[in-house]
Amino acid sequence: MTPAEYDYLRQFLKARSGLVLSNEKQYLIESRLLPVARKAGLQSIAALVAKLKEPRETILAEAVVEAMTTNESFFFRDKTPFEHFTQVMLPEMLKARAQQKRIRIWCAAASTGQEPYTLAMCLKEMESKLAGWRIEILGTDISNEVLDRAKAGTYTQFEVQRGLPIQLLLKYFTQHGESWTISQNLRSMIQWRKFNLLDSFQTLGQFDIVFCRNVLIYFDQPTKTDILARISKIMTPDGFLVLGAAETVVGLSDSFKPMTDRRGLYMPNLAASASAQPPRLSMVAGAGRTF
CATH class of the missing domain: 1.10.155 (Chemotaxis Receptor Methyltransferase Cher; domain 1)
Incomplete structure (x- = not known):
């Protein structure tokens, strides 16, 4: 070359x-x-x-x-974000959304689906607290190939052994020879969509929680700044942004502030965004699950 x-x-x-x-x-x-x-x-x-x-x-x-x-992914990757999801984000959302009983979650760069399915398993494990709630998870990626794998929900023995607790494997997956397929019950909780992070986010609607992990590291600084700015415009004021362990908003965006002692977890910086007053977005109903 x-x-x-x-x-x-x-x-x-x-x-x-x-x-x-x-x-x-x-x-x-x-x-x-x-x-x-x-x-x-x-x-x-x-x-x-x-x-x-x-x-x-x-x-x-x-x-x-x-x-x-195309990048690798695995279940419960880095563990900490999913502990934050069940111990911080969901409890806060259950209080803040007690009237609406609705939460929208976006997994950007969802790859072969392990991250959205991990969130779905976390939600199923908490379903007694979510009775009557509608939870929507949108998983997006630029690659048709990985999205097809995510939709199928079938993984090799090696893939399910990477981070997935054995009790959850036996509870939510069915074995077929050397592969395992996640239950239709969990597959139905997620809407999949091909999406390029360089495109406009306006068609996605508004989200309460955004997982954008291990993708910003591949972009240059202006692109990172642009993506973070556009994410801030489609998030609820009390929402949560989750970045990867090697990623940060520091030096890139004033639209988010880190949560103290919660590595990788950020909230909209209302003081910085007050003057911007972005247009109100519709939630955009999609595939979801009512518990």
């Missing part, structure tokens, strides 16, 4: 997905995109680049973005 070809692919990926690759990531592009090229009948990265430059070459472009943005 020539420097010019690598530079083109870097610019292409940043424009299409926000992904920023350093000068040292050429090996990553070659290892992930050579299979894409060969599947398309192309013999080299050079041929792939030439094909991408053709007008209206959308199918190959999507395949390239999917190959470069």
Whole structure:
């Protein structure tokens, strides 16, 4: 791969997905995109680049973005965010939403679905406290491939052994040979949607809780700032934002403030956003679960 070809692919990926690759990531592009090229009948990265430059070459472009943005996920990843979910966020929401009895949750960059399904299991374990409540979970990702896997809810033995307690595996999954499928009851709790974080958030509606973990690290600073600003506009004033362990709003956004002693958990900074007064958004009803 020539420097010019690598530079083109870097610019292409940043424009299409926000992904920023350093000068040292050429090996990553070659290892992930050579299979894409060969599947398309192309013999080299050079041929792939030439094909991408053709007008209206959308199918190959999507395949390239999917190959470069597919990231791993696993159940109860990092544990702490889910402890915050059950011990901090939900108790606060149960008090604040006692009249409406409705909560909307967005899992951005949901990948193969482990994060939304983990939240669904947490909710099921608390269902005695949620009688009559409507809980909606929206899981989005830029990749059709990982969303198809998420919708199916089927995981390998290796995947269910990564972070998933055995009692929850036996309670919510059915084994089929070497794979495990999560129950239809939990699958029905989640709405899946292909979505690019560079696109407008206005069609998503308003959320009480947003999980946007381990995705901002792939963007440059202006893109991070832009995404955080747009998230703040679709969150309820008393909502919660959850970022990954290596991510922060510090130096990027005044729209959120960290919760004391709650690593990775943020709330809207009402003082900073008071003058902005964003337009009121509808909740946008979607697939959800009434307990």
